Amino acid sequence: MCSLFSVTIDNCSTNDSVISLLRMIIERKNNISFPLRGEYFHIRCGAHIINLIVKNGMNDMDDTISKICDSVKYVKRSPK
Numbered sequence: 001m002c003s004l005f006s007v008t009i010d011n012c013s014t015n016d017s018v019i020s021l022l023r024m025i026i027e028r029k030n031n032i033s034f035p036l037r038g039e040y041f042h043i044r045c046g047a048h049i050i051n052l053i054v055k056n057g058m059n060d061m062d063d064t065i066s067k068i069c070d071s072v073k074y075v076k077r078s079p080k
Helices: 013-030 046-077
Strands: 007-009 042-044
Touching (some): 042 046
Parallel strands (some): 007 042
8 A cells, every 4th residue: 555645747738648647547546536636636846837937037038138248248349
């Protein structure tokens, strides 16, 4: 007999299908129901979510950072 409360994985859409299948197999094979109706069986990885947010923010800022770098280069090349 083993205990399993939750599984933590990244946000890949195929993982949703795998988790559903895993949950169904565990319930059928062991004739059990999950605690809290399995509401917390699939936990998305917080670090992965934060990484996606930061990457998105960095992509949004990439153009602005390039413009700032170009402006600094222009000022440094200008005569004193």
